[in-house]
Amino acid sequence: VNDASLIRQSLEGDTGAFGQLVEKYQHRLFNTLLSIASSREEAEDLTQEAFVQAFVKLRTFQQQSAFYTWLYRIAFNLALGRKRRRRRVEVSVEQAREATGVEPLDAGEAPGERMERSERVIQVREALGALSEEHRAILVLREMEGCCYETIAEILDLPVGTVRSRLHRARSQLRDHLQDTLKEHSAD
Amino acid sequence: MNDHALDELLSAYLDGELTPEEQSRVEHALGESGRCRQRHEEFLALRATLQSLPREQLDTRFSERVMERIRRLHASHPHEKVAVAEGIDGASQVEVVADAAAERRIERLSRALRSRPGALLAAAAAILIAVLIAFPRGGDPPVTERNGPNGNGEENVAPIDPPSAIANGADEDDDPANKQRSTEPPGDLHETPERDAPQAVAQSDDSDSLPRRDDDLSREKREPPQIARVNPPVEPRVDTPGEMAAAPPELVIDYGVDVEKTLFVFRLAVAPEALRSRVLDNILESEGLSLGAADAVPERPDPPRDDAAARKAPQLDVVMARAFPRDVDRVLLKLREREDEFRPIAVYPSSRIRFYEWVVAVAMNLPSQGARNPADLLDPANGRASTGSSALTDYLTLWSDPQVKAFAWRAPTADAKLVDRFFPVPDRPAPPDEPKGYEEVNPNLEFDLIFILVPQE
Numbered sequence: 001v002n003d004a005s006l007i008r009q010s011l012e013g014d015t016g017a018f019g020q021l022v023e024k025y026q027h028r029l030f031n032t033l034l035s036i037a038s039s040r041e042e043a044e045d046l047t048q049e050a051f052v053q054a055f056v057k058l059r060t061f062q063q064q065s066a067f068y069t070w071l072y073r074i075a076f077n078l079a080l081g082r083k084r085r086r087r088r089v090e091v092s093v094e095q096a097r098e099a100t101g102v103e104p105l106d107a108g109e110a111p112g113e114r115m116e117r118s119e120r121v122i123q124v125r126e127a128l129g130a131l132s133e134e135h136r137a138i139l140v141l142r143e144m145e146g147c148c149y150e151t152i153a154e155i156l157d158l159p160v161g162t163v164r165s166r167l168h169r170a171r172s173q174l175r176d177h178l179q180d181t182l183k184e185h186s187a188d
Numbered sequence: 189m190n191d192h193a194l195d196e197l198l199s200a201y202l203d204g205e206l207t208p209e210e211q212s213r214v215e216h217a218l219g220e221s222g223r224c225r226q227r228h229e230e231f232l233a234l235r236a237t238l239q240s241l242p243r244e245q246l247d248t249r250f251s252e253r254v255m256e257r258i259r260r261l262h263a264s265h266p267h268e269k270v271a272v273a274e275g276i277d278g279a280s281q282v283e284v285v286a287d288a289a290a291e292r293r294i295e296r297l298s299r300a301l302r303s304r305p306g307a308l309l310a311a312a313a314a315i316l317i318a319v320l321i322a323f324p325r326g327g328d329p330p331v332t333e334r335n336g337p338n339g340n341g342e343e344n345v346a347p348i349d350p351p352s353a354i355a356n357g358a359d360e361d362d363d364p365a366n367k368q369r370s371t372e373p374p375g376d377l378h379e380t381p382e383r384d385a386p387q388a389v390a391q392s393d394d395s396d397s398l399p400r401r402d403d404d405l406s407r408e409k410r411e412p413p414q415i416a417r418v419n420p421p422v423e424p425r426v427d428t429p430g431e432m433a434a435a436p437p438e439l440v441i442d443y444g445v446d447v448e449k450t451l452f453v454f455r456l457a458v459a460p461e462a463l464r465s466r467v468l469d470n471i472l473e474s475e476g477l478s479l480g481a482a483d484a485v486p487e488r489p490d491p492p493r494d495d496a497a498a499r500k501a502p503q504l505d506v507v508m509a510r511a512f513p514r515d516v517d518r519v520l521l522k523l524r525e526r527e528d529e530f531r532p533i534a535v536y537p538s539s540r541i542r543f544y545e546w547v548v549a550v551a552m553n554l555p556s557q558g559a560r561n562p563a564d565l566l567d568p569a570n571g572r573a574s575t576g577s578s579a580l581t582d583y584l585t586l587w588s589d590p591q592v593k594a595f596a597w598r599a600p601t602a603d604a605k606l607v608d609r610f611f612p613v614p615d616r617p618a619p620p621d622e623p624k625g626y627e628e629v630n631p632n633l634e635f636d637l638i639f640i641l642v643p644q645e
Contacts, residue, residue: 015262019255026254030246044246051254052261124237142203143238149205168199175230178237 003067010058018058022051025068028145029075035128035140036079050075065154072141073155080133080156127177135170142167195227202231459529467529471522475515 001020009017030047037043053074054061061070128136134156141147141155149163158166194217200206201214217224511519523530 013262015255015259018258019251022251022254026246026251027243030250031243034244035241040244044250047246048250048254048257052257055258056261120237121241124241139238143235144241149200149203164200164205165196167203168196171199171231171234172195175234178234 004063007058007061007063007067010055018055021054021067025071026051028068029071032072032140032145033075033079035125035144036076036133036136038129046075046079049078053078065151069151069154072145073157076137076155080137124178127174130177131170131173134166135173138163138166139170139174191223194224198224198228199231202228202235467526471519471526475511475518475522 001017003021003024006017006021010021026047029050030043033046033050034040034043037046050071054071057074061067128139131139137156138152141152147155149160149167152158152163152167153160156163194214197206197210197214198217201211206214214224218228520532523532
């Protein structure tokens, strides 16, 4: 069943149809928000809130863009709105661990490799956490979600030109934070 | 082409977002420049690093919890309210909040209320208060704004009467909250939340929003309901004992708190670009205002992308910052120097925030914009769907109570009367000056209409 049908059924009062949309997008949205939120709990909270708001606003969704784009727009408005109001807190290693939760590890990894991998994840999360929320958001949308500039512009309500320049600044800053890690990654 | 510009092209090259001409320029540079190749490799490594981050799983009951909320939300609306709830974005968010969101916060408030039985409703009779507060039309200025008294739509920020609680700083001691608590009769309708809730908002880790119009909404608790008069044209001013517009360069405002570092609430009209560029943050921080408890509440976080006017129009923001009063004065002076970007509307210490039972849902669609009844507001075809404010929604959560409703609409004056038709309240005592209030204000101005319905016990 495609999104448009599920949306139509939801609008006709079938909450189960909306439930299918939740099932379909929850993990993806959660993982995106996880990189922006300061904790796993906050990411869950934002994900939940985004779905509820999407349900409430569903009638205003004109389907000129994909449902997930619209959903992301709601979620990012929520997330960035919160973030802008709350000064960014440097993410400690412990917080990064917490945000990362229990890391799924490759079964074939040796303990040493596992630890290195885990440390790297923490370093990357920390480096992401050190960026401004705007930079983090745009990087996550591009690099982890694979959104094109047009979609990013729509989600973040920015001109496409700004997407391009901001993305460059975000990459440059993250690169500066991750110089050593990147060298290791290149060497792998 | 300098390195920075070339790097930006490299970044976009990586994303396949260049024009053919730009692309060939980058490819040429990659062939010629070792620095370019290195940068390109770094960006590639960065991408690989980010994409290698492990994906997390939500627990299996997550979707159940979401759907439980949604079903409750869906079921809790009597059918006749659906049009309003769904049609007016802000209003619908009220309903959302009533059902969930930050249930922890509801619980906190419930505990506070339980500790003072009857505090909320003991004194409540059926009251309808209309508070008109003039603002410049923010997100999508219609024709009436452009035809406003000064023609540019920029100066229509109207003052409201300074709340008596703010104007009267004489009753302050070192701890205003304690003092007020001790002097008010027990069981006062506003006693508990007035003191506790705004502070809780400010200090709570998960709070994202602020009270709005707290001063006005609370004022009526001690005084007969009033409608703030607006006599256009008006100058921007700060709704404090000191007025921004008339203030001398050495601005000194008496906030009623002198020595303590206090949580201040700034209400500002802010140009969206200024908001994004963090100028405001920088100004606040440069004066040492601690933003640990800061909030900024854009009322219209997502104006229509195709509406250039909406993009430029000021948004209303509320910012909370912990500060000494003199720091606040300096911030206000700095903001005045950037009046193209910021227009302070009100500043007050949070100790002056009085309780209001419900806050507000903001909607921009009203009859002047083509709707004739609430059902019309559902129609997204007019392109003016309200954005509401999730931050306000969060704040509403604090006072969530199904018995009490409040709605605020941003509306031209001419629409104000029609709100009564949408939300008729039988047997309500009419505030003495309400009927003529609408006519006395400037018909070209746009107002936030805040209706608070407090049910009879």
